[in-house]
Amino acid sequence: MTIKNKKMTLCLSIALALSACGEQESAETYLAQAQNYSKESQYKESIIALKNAVRLAPENSEIRFLLGEAHLSLGSALDAVKELEKAQELKYSSNKLLPLLARAYLIASDNESILALKGTDTLPDEAKVQFLAYKTLAAIRTQQLELAEKSAQQASELLSANAFTMLAQAYVELARNNIDKALGLVAKVTTIDANNPEAIMLEAQIASAQQEYSKASDHYQRYEKLQPNARIVYLLIADSLLKASRYDEAEKYADAILKSLPNQPIANYVKAATRFVANDFQPAVEFAEKAIQGKLSTPHVRLIAGAGSYHLGNFEQAHNHLSYIAELLVPEHPAKKMLIISQFQLGLIDDLTDSLDSFSPQNKDDEQFLSTLSFNLFSVGATQEAKKLAEKSVSADERAPVDDARKGILKLMMNDPSGVENLESALKANPKLEGAELAIAYAALQSGDYEKAFEVAQKWQEKHPEVAGSYNMLAAVYIAQQKNDLAKQSLHTSLEKEANNLFALTELAKLNFTEGNKAEAEKYAQLAVDNYPESPKALRYYYAAKSDEQSLEKIKQAYQKNTNNIEISLLYVDALINAGNLAEALVISNSVDSSVKTPKKAWLQRIAIHRRQGNELQFVTTIEKWLQANPYHIEPILMISDHYVKQRQGQKALQYIDKALSDHHKDNLALKVVKIQLLLDNAKLYEAKKLYEDKQFELVKPELQSGLEGRIALLEKNYVKAVEKLAPFYQAYPTSQNAILLSVAYKENNQEAKSQQLLSNHLLKNDKDDRARMMLANSYIGTDHNKAIVEYERLVETQKENVVVLNNLAWLTMDKGQIEKALEYSKAAYEKAPELASVVDTRGMVLYKAGKNAEAWKRLSEAYKLSKGNDTAIALNYAEVLIANKRNDDALKVLNSINVKNSADMNRKKQLAAQVQ
Structure with missing residues (x-):
């Protein structure tokens, strides 16, 4: 370099x-x-x-x-x-x-x-x-x-x-x-x-x-x-602002989230709610459906999607969403009426009848709604259904409203605010049309606009200071606001203006009853029933307040005068059941005509009576009659299938589900969920997986989806996935079956300790779950005999006739040297199942350990014969006892006949053979 x-x-x-x-x-x-x-x-x-x-x-x-x-x-x-x-x-x-x-x-x-x-x-x-x-x-x-x-x-x-x-x-x-x-x-x-x-x-x-x-x-x-x-x-802020009704602020946060995460389900829900409040229904529906696609399928999201679709005239979507939450809606909820109208628009007359079973008019607005719906049903040829609604909608003092008012009321029933414009137009044309003012106040009340409801009610009251109904309307607003003292004042004034009017009396009875003022509640209920002895509403409040022989007699008298009044009939049956008079309740219930128009409640009352009587045959027969009378109802299908599942007749249960799904309930998700559960219970893996491909299962709760996927994985022996899916399923639905399913998954995944811990924790909260306890006890046999004994002894307290429990306890206590206990348990097991070789074998070995060689020889000889010499363990036990009784030649013959299959048995055979040579 x-x-x-x-x-x-x-x-x-x-x-x-x-x-x-x-x-x-x-x-x-x-x-x-x-x-x-x-x-x-x-x-x-x-x-x-x-x-x-x-x-x-x-x-x-x-x-x-x-x-x-x-x-x-x-x-x-x-x-x-x-x-x-x-x-x-x-x-x-x-x-x-x-x-x-x-x-x-x-x-x-x-x-x-x-x-x-x-x-x-x-x-x-x-x-x-x-x-x-x-x-x-x-x-x-x-x-x-x-x-x-x-x-x-x-x-x-x-x-x-x-x-x-x-x-x-x-x-x-x-x-x-x-x-x-x-x-x-x-x-x-x-x-x-x-x-x-x-x-x-x-x-x-x-x-x-x-x-x-x-x-x-x-x-x-x-x-x-x-x-x-x-x-x-941001999500937490948006959600809390929404619940606080600070909609504009909530929407800003939702927008910020959706800008970077357009599919975020909670943000989409918040956005949907704020748009719905602003009456901007198209985006409200779009955002709600995005939230549902993101697995946020809460009743509130469904309500927004359904009501928004309804306002847009998309009745099919409205029906799909609202029917999903129909059972959660109180009869007077505006969405209930939207569902009914949607069903009518789609021609689902039977479904419409279902929705109206629990709906009774509470005021003029409800009567108008049913009257209009009745007319529309007549126009499509649904004569019987229309008559039913017409009968429910008619009141004694009904007056025909002008068309514009009728239209406005119907809109308000559908939660369409533009109905107020129709009513105001009707009032302008006819200032004496008082019902329109009440309808406006009622609409505001139902929408939660208490200020407007109060304003209209107060204005009407000032305009008609001598009309009791004006004070009743004010009371209704106060009740909605939970201002009970003011409500009572208005109702008392109403009674001054119109003595003993039904609304004031029943509402005063109700208010006092809910506040615990029993004496006052009884007083007003008594006045109501004295003045309206045939009113189902008055009678129901009277019975709720008193529930004695006198109140029952009042209902009976009303029924005898109006045997064709279905509401009084149903009330009378309820009262008779409550009084324990099941025979008379059944007579009255059976007098109600069994047809497609028979209310669900009537069928449910009959079934409840048969259950209380323990009459299984009539229980099943009544469900069959219900199915025949009205194939559109889902309850009898679920009841009959559940009955046969409990009878261990899963195939028969499936037949009812399949028939319903092939006929009137093709798209009923609840039945599909029941079917897939039955298929999985019966290990029909291919059919279950095929059914699970149905897109409707995307609508079920994520936890339930996880459970179905976990059960499928369990049958496929993919135990890692089974554990992963069944764990959240059990957390959401901690039932006995789900605990057992998850514990099986853990066990098969070589996680025996987790399986035992799960069952142990489950039993802390479900002390009487014998199925889970049996599984835990069986599991402990392989790991901890002391714990196994504890669990079996708990089981024997409630299952004294269970031979498996008794036999296992006998063997375990014998193994622990607790011979007296072993003798007791083995004797009980032997007395109950002297034909079971394993039970007789245990009895023989316990006697042997107790030093009772002669008795042990007799029992083990029986066990050996019962097993036909094919059970290696029993044969070895028999040989050992023969040796103890100095019958060496016989013992040697038995030993020579045994074909051992594992090293432990081989060693024991050699040891016994050495004793006789």
Whole structure:
């Protein structure tokens, strides 16, 4: 190498060295900048500086830690987790790192990672208490309340006055639903640290639990300011603002979320609700259906989608959504009427009749609604259904309204605000049309616009100060507002204007009854029934208030005068059942005509009577009659299939479901869910999977979907997936069957301990679940005989005739040397099943262990004959007892006839053979 080249090499080395020193110095500079920014809470600037430092010194654990800390200060959980885990990998001090890493996992909703964190036992007390607070919440989120309580207690034992200790305790109190205690604790935390994000989040959750949604949204917004990058809080803010009726604010948050996550289901629901309130129905429906597609299929979402579709004239969609929640709607709910109109528009006359079974007119508006619907049914040829509605809609003092008023009332019944315009037009044409004013007030009342309802009611009352109905309308508004004292004043004034009017009397009876004023309730109910002895409403309130022989006699008298009045008949049957007079109740119930028009309640009453009487034959016969009279009802199909399932006749149950699905209920999701459950119960995997391909199953709750998929996986022997799917299913529906299914999945997945723990925890809450206890006891046979004995002894308390339980107890107690108990259990089992070889074998061995060789020989000889010498264990036991009775030749013959299949039996055979040679 030349001198020139040597100089060049030297210069290059110096340059590289200087460059490296410059980079190191620059990384430290960035670090210093970041620390200064953090002191001023300028976390975004700090993150930029730290990222530059990381670029220059990627293996510097301090920089990684500070970068994770800065991300966490803004609520960027995933970024914080990434950097803090890197710092941990680079051996950064656990004392500072672990509490922050736990919090990062907490914000990222990674509860399992918090619970799995290692090295926390050696943390200083301050850091450890902080970690324990996060661990407490993680345990609560994963439904491990005992673990949460233990963590909170540990924190209290370390530093009882620490803010994080009190935070942990507050989490536990909220989980226990001790709202006041949780609130008191979190108040102490915020006194110590007003800007603790978790405390502020907890304040919001407590406010939500108290249904103080405005307060909750304020707390969530404070959290957002402290943790602006924690995007999940946007959903919480939007939801709480919506519940607080702060629609414009809620919509802004929903828009912000949907801008980056257009399919987010909760955000779509909030957006749908705000658009619906603004009467902007097209987007309301679109956003609601997006939420449903995102598996958020709550009744509120369905209501928006259904009512919005109705307002748009899309009756098929309205029916699809509203029928999904029909059973949750009270009869007077506007959506109930929308469903009825949608069914009429689609020609679903039988479904329409179903919807109207529980609907009775409560006022003139309801009568008008039914009257119009009756006319429309006549126009399509549904004569009988139309007559039924016409009869329900007619009142004694009915007056024919003008067409515009009729149209307006019908619109209002469909929750169409434009109906008010029709009514106002009718009033202008006929100022004496008082019913229109009442309809306007009623519409406002139903929509929750109490101010308008009160304004109209008060105006009408001032216009007609001598009319009792004006005070009744005011009372209705006050009742809706839960202003019971004012309602009572108006009702009393109503009675002054029109003595003993039915509405005032029954509402006063109802108000006093709900307030616990029994004497006052009885007084007004008595007046109502005295003046209206044949009114079903008056009679029902009277019976509710008194429920004695006198009130029953009043109903009986009304029934005898009006045997064709279905409402009085149904009321009389209810009263007779309540009084325990089942025979008479059945006579009255059977007098109601059994046809397509027979109300569901009549059928249900008959079935309830037969159940109470224990008359299984009539129970089944009545359901069959119901099916024959009205194939459009789903209840008898579900009842009869459930009956045959309990009778272990799954195939017969399936026949009823298949018939319904092939005929009147082709698209009934409830029946499809029942069918797939039956198919899975009977291990018909191919048919179940085929049925599950039906798109309608996308509409069921996610937990139920998970359960069906888990059961399918179990039959496919994909036990990993079965566990994954059945676990949330059991959490949502903790039934005996679901506990057993999940425990089987755990066991088959080689997780016997988890299977046992699941069943053990389940039995803590379901002490009388013998099926689960039997499975747990059987499982313990292979792992812990003491625990098995405990569970079998619990079972024998309720299943004294169960031979399996008795036999297993006999063998286990014998194995533990508890010979007296073994003798007792084996004797009971033998007396009940002397033909079962295994039972006789156990009895023989217990006698043998008790030193009763002769009796043991006799029993084991029986067992050997019953098993025809094919059971190796029984044959070996028999040989052993023969030897004990000095019948060596016979024992040798038995031993020579045994074909052993495992090493344990081989060794035992050799040992016994050695004794006779």
